[in-house]
Amino acid sequence: MEAEDFEMDAPTITLTDEAGRTLTCYVEHSLQLEGQEYVLLMPVDSPVEIFAWQEEDADDEAALPVDEAEIDQIFPIAKAVLEEQNLTLKRTAITLTVEGELPDYLEEEEELDEEEEDQEELQLLASFYHEEQEYTIYTPLDPFLILARLGADGQPQLLSPEEMEKLEPLLPMLEDQLFDELE
Known part of the structure; x- marks a missing residue:
C-alpha cells in the first residue's frame, strides 16, 4: 500500500483557532485520559x-x-x-x-x-x-503534530496553556508509539 493511499483513507478533522482560521488534519492517534478524549493530529497540507x-x-x-x-x-x-x-x-x-x-x-x-x-x-x-x-x-522535515481535545460535539479544541503543560510529559511517549505504528 502506498503512503498516498493510506493518507486518503485516514480520517480527517478540522481544527479552528480563535481567529476563525481552519486547519484540516489527519487523526494520527486518539487516547482517553481522565475521562477526556484527546487526538494527535497532523496537518493534511x-x-x-x-x-x-x-x-x-x-x-x-x-x-x-x-x-x-x-x-x-x-x-x-x-x-x-x-x-x-x-x-x-x-x-x-x-x-x-x-x-x-x-x-x-x-x-x-x-x-x-x-x-x-x-x-x-x-x-x-x-x-x-x-x-x-x-x-x-x-x-x-519532522512531522508537525498537534495535540487537541475533542469536545462534546466531537470537534477538536486547542488546548489551554495549563492543559498543554499537564500533558506535555506524555508527548514523547505518544510520538514514539505513533512512529512504532508507522514502521
Whole structure:
C-alpha cells in the first residue's frame, strides 16, 4: 500500500483557532485520559515557517521567526513566490501551510536553531526580499503534530496553556508509539 493511499483513507478533522482560521488534519492517534478524549493530529497540507534574516555582526546572521503582523505584510509576496513552484500558501490555524507537492529534499541540512540538541531540520522552499529585508520559507522535515481535545460535539479544541503543560510529559511517549505504528 502506498503512503498516498493510506493518507486518503485516514480520517480527517478540522481544527479552528480563535481567529476563525481552519486547519484540516489527519487523526494520527486518539487516547482517553481522565475521562477526556484527546487526538494527535497532523496537518493534511505541509506546514511552513517564514524567517527574517538579521545580521548579528559582520560574520554572522540569525534567522528569526516572523510574527503575525509581519506575516500580514509579506503574505502576498510569499504566496506569489511559492506559486512559482506550484505550491499554494494558506493562512491556516496554528501554522501556515502549503498545498502541493514539495520539491525533493536535498541532503544539505538546513538548521536554524542555535542549540545543537534542539536543532530543527528544515527544508528551504523559497527566499525573497521585501523592503530590503531577506525572508526564507522552510518546511520542517519532522512531522508537525498537534495535540487537541475533542469536545462534546466531537470537534477538536486547542488546548489551554495549563492543559498543554499537564500533558506535555506524555508527548514523547505518544510520538514514539505513533512512529512504532508507522514502521
